[in-house]
Amino acid sequence: MMFLPWMVTLGLTVLLAIAITNHRRFPRLHPVAAEDAPLSTLPKVSVLIPARNEAAHIGDALEDLTQQAFPGLEILVLDDHSEDATAEIVCAFMRRAPEVRLLCGKALPAGWTGKNWACAQLAAAATGDILLFADADVRWRPGALRSVLHAMEMLDADLLTVWPTQITVTWMERLTVPLMAMAVMAYLPIWLAHTFYHPLAAAANGQCMAFRRSAYEVIGGHAAVRAAIVEDVRLAQKIKEAGLHLRMADGSGLVICRMYRGAREALDGYTKNIFAGHGNRLSLLALSTLFHWSLFLAPWLWLGLGRSWPLPGWPLWPLALGFAGVAVRAITAHATRQRVGDAVLLPVSVLIFTWIAGRALWQQLRYGGVRWKGRLIRER
CATH class of the missing domain: 3.90.550.10 (Spore Coat Polysaccharide Biosynthesis Protein SpsA; Chain A)
Known part of the structure; x- marks a missing residue:
C-alpha cells in the first residue's frame, strides 16, 4: 500500500511534463x-x-x-x-x-x-x-x-x-x-x-x-x-x-x-470506440481503468478518508496529487480551446468512462460487437 502514492506521484509528474511540453510544441x-x-x-x-x-x-x-x-x-x-x-x-x-x-x-x-x-x-x-x-x-x-x-x-x-x-x-x-x-x-x-x-x-x-x-x-x-x-x-x-x-x-x-450532440450520442460513440481503442483486449481495458482510477480518483479518496487510511503525508500529499490531475486536464483544455474550468470535474469524467467501458463489454458479450448507426460492428 505504501508504494501507491509514489506510483501515482510518478505517473502524474510524467503526464504533467508531457502536457506542458505538448502545449508549447x-x-x-x-x-x-x-x-x-x-x-x-x-x-x-x-x-x-x-x-x-x-x-x-x-x-x-x-x-x-x-x-x-x-x-x-x-x-x-x-x-x-x-x-x-x-x-x-x-x-x-x-x-x-x-x-x-x-x-x-x-x-x-x-x-x-x-x-x-x-x-x-x-x-x-x-x-x-x-x-x-x-x-x-x-x-x-x-x-x-x-x-x-x-x-x-x-x-x-x-x-x-x-x-x-x-x-x-x-x-x-x-x-x-x-x-x-x-x-x-x-x-x-x-x-x-x-x-x-x-x-x-x-x-x-x-x-x-x-x-x-x-x-x-x-x-x-x-x-x-x-x-x-x-x-x-x-x-x-x-x-x-x-x-x-x-x-x-x-x-x-x-x-x-x-x-456528438447530447448524452446519448456521446455515450454510444465512445462505447463504439473504447474496446477497439484498447486492442479489443479486456486485459488492456481493465489496466487502463485501473490506471485512471489510481491517478485521478485515488488521491481524492485518500483525502476524504483522512487518517483512517494508513498512508503518510495526509492531507497535503493527496491534495497535491488531486490538483496535479486537475492540472493535466486544465493544461490540455487550454491547449485545445476547451473550457479550462471543467477540469475540476475530471473525477466525474473518469467515472463516466468506467460506465462506458462497462457498456462496451456488455455489448461485446451480448451481441458479439458494438452497435452504431443501426449496424452491429464486429472487429476481426
Missing part, C-alpha cells in the same frame, strides 16, 4: 496568406466525406468547403444507404457547385466496417494528389483548407491528421469529448509521434486526415484496415510501419467539430 494550424501559398502551387485536393444519415450536418460542411476559394478542388460525398435527406441535400449543392459530386454506396461486403468501405469507394473515385478524408460534421473556417495543406508541406507529412477544435454544449459532451484531446496531449509526446517509427507511438483523428495519394496507396488504403473500428489509429500505424511521415496538428479554431 504541438503544431497548430494558422491562417495562411495567399502569397505564402499561391493558388498556382497548390496540389489538386479531393475532400472525401462518407455520409450515413447526415442530413443535419452535410449542408453546412459543403457550404464551408465550397467557399474555400480553391482551384482544382474536388468534393466527393458518398451516401452510405442513408434513410434521411442526405442525398437530396448533396444533389442540391451539385446544381450550383460543380466541384461537388455524389456517390451512391455499394452494398457492404463481409469483413468491412461501414465507414471503411465508404472511404475505400471514395478513394477509388478520387482524382486528387491529396486525399483528405473528413467527417460530415466537420466545419471549415475561411482559409482552413489552405492552412491544412500549408501545414502538410511545412511538416513534410505523408499523413497529416488534424485534431479539430471540439464544440461541446451539453454536460455529457463537456465531460467526455475533451478527454480525447487529453489522451493525446498528455499521453503521447509530440516529438515521439513525429520521430519515433514504432506503431505504438501513433495517434490520429478520423475527422480530418490528409494523405498524399502515394502514401495512401503504399499502405493499402482502407482495405488494409477494413475491419477496424478505430481505423484512423490503424492507418496512422500503417504509415509508420511503412517508414512514412505521420504528423499531427491542432485545428486551432480553423477546423472545428461538434462530434
Whole structure:
C-alpha cells in the first residue's frame, strides 16, 4: 500500500511534463496568406466525406468547403444507404457547385466496417494528389483548407491528421469529448509521434486526415484496415510501419467539430470506440481503468478518508496529487480551446468512462460487437 502514492506521484509528474511540453510544441494550424501559398502551387485536393444519415450536418460542411476559394478542388460525398435527406441535400449543392459530386454506396461486403468501405469507394473515385478524408460534421473556417495543406508541406507529412477544435454544449459532451484531446496531449509526446517509427507511438483523428495519394496507396488504403473500428489509429500505424511521415496538428479554431450532440450520442460513440481503442483486449481495458482510477480518483479518496487510511503525508500529499490531475486536464483544455474550468470535474469524467467501458463489454458479450448507426460492428 505504501508504494501507491509514489506510483501515482510518478505517473502524474510524467503526464504533467508531457502536457506542458505538448502545449508549447504541438503544431497548430494558422491562417495562411495567399502569397505564402499561391493558388498556382497548390496540389489538386479531393475532400472525401462518407455520409450515413447526415442530413443535419452535410449542408453546412459543403457550404464551408465550397467557399474555400480553391482551384482544382474536388468534393466527393458518398451516401452510405442513408434513410434521411442526405442525398437530396448533396444533389442540391451539385446544381450550383460543380466541384461537388455524389456517390451512391455499394452494398457492404463481409469483413468491412461501414465507414471503411465508404472511404475505400471514395478513394477509388478520387482524382486528387491529396486525399483528405473528413467527417460530415466537420466545419471549415475561411482559409482552413489552405492552412491544412500549408501545414502538410511545412511538416513534410505523408499523413497529416488534424485534431479539430471540439464544440461541446451539453454536460455529457463537456465531460467526455475533451478527454480525447487529453489522451493525446498528455499521453503521447509530440516529438515521439513525429520521430519515433514504432506503431505504438501513433495517434490520429478520423475527422480530418490528409494523405498524399502515394502514401495512401503504399499502405493499402482502407482495405488494409477494413475491419477496424478505430481505423484512423490503424492507418496512422500503417504509415509508420511503412517508414512514412505521420504528423499531427491542432485545428486551432480553423477546423472545428461538434462530434456528438447530447448524452446519448456521446455515450454510444465512445462505447463504439473504447474496446477497439484498447486492442479489443479486456486485459488492456481493465489496466487502463485501473490506471485512471489510481491517478485521478485515488488521491481524492485518500483525502476524504483522512487518517483512517494508513498512508503518510495526509492531507497535503493527496491534495497535491488531486490538483496535479486537475492540472493535466486544465493544461490540455487550454491547449485545445476547451473550457479550462471543467477540469475540476475530471473525477466525474473518469467515472463516466468506467460506465462506458462497462457498456462496451456488455455489448461485446451480448451481441458479439458494438452497435452504431443501426449496424452491429464486429472487429476481426
